[in-house]
Amino acid sequence: MSSLASARYLQGPQDAATTESPRGLTAEQKEILDAAIRVDQAGEVAANWIYKGQLAVLGRDPKAGPLIQEMWDQEKKHLAVMDKLQQQHDVRPTILTEVAKIAGYGLGFATAMMGKEAAMACTEAVETVIGEHYDDQLRDLKQIEGVHSSIPLLQQVITEFRDDELEHLDTAVENHSQRAPHHALLTTIVEGGCQIAIQLCKRF
Numbered sequence: 001m002s003s004l005a006s007a008r009y010l011q012g013p014q015d016a017a018t019t020e021s022p023r024g025l026t027a028e029q030k031e032i033l034d035a036a037i038r039v040d041q042a043g044e045v046a047a048n049w050i051y052k053g054q055l056a057v058l059g060r061d062p063k064a065g066p067l068i069q070e071m072w073d074q075e076k077k078h079l080a081v082m083d084k085l086q087q088q089h090d091v092r093p094t095i096l097t098e099v100a101k102i103a104g105y106g107l108g109f110a111t112a113m114m115g116k117e118a119a120m121a122c123t124e125a126v127e128t129v130i131g132e133h134y135d136d137q138l139r140d141l142k143q144i145e146g147v148h149s150s151i152p153l154l155q156q157v158i159t160e161f162r163d164d165e166l167e168h169l170d171t172a173v174e175n176h177s178q179r180a181p182h183h184a185l186l187t188t189i190v191e192g193g194c195q196i197a198i199q200l201c202k203r204f
Helices: 027-058 064-088 097-113 116-144 150-174 183-203
Strands: none
Touching: 027 064, 027 097, 027 116, 027 150, 027 183, 064 116, 064 150, 097 116, 097 183, 116 150, 116 183
8 A cells, every 4th residue: 555645535445544533623724624624625626627638638638648648647545534534624615616617628728829839838837826735724723733643644645646746837938838938927827826725725
């Protein structure tokens, strides 16, 4: 069995850390936990649809296609784990799930239509924001360390996924994301959109 934290949700065997949720949290602590899982699950939904949109355009490209597929396969695993975490901790999904799908697909499709470099610039921008967001979550979750075995496991999962996303960022840069037309403008728009989406999903 894999030593990765996510494997405990995907491969078993199941235990208290993967099936139970802490009780007796304060309202603030519960909101920290709920917001983290709600935003991350929504983010994985959006990521899956971004790559789906990109593959619709670049799937047959001999270099970009396999790269995008590899990153998408990793996001599929992320989403499967976040879905299980959502159920475990009884966290309601964001009401913006369908918006995340549509926006994600549109972003992926549109940037891929602009070319391979623009598709990679999209990945670079998204993963820059997500990497920083995961670091913020890890700091927030320190407020509920020690209350239940599920919390350190969640921290390990977030750390694993953050590292995966930063690997995607590196892949994008290595594949000439910064050569995209109007790279600075494109990344500013995408990063801004991601930051707004994070705040909205925390609340709704």
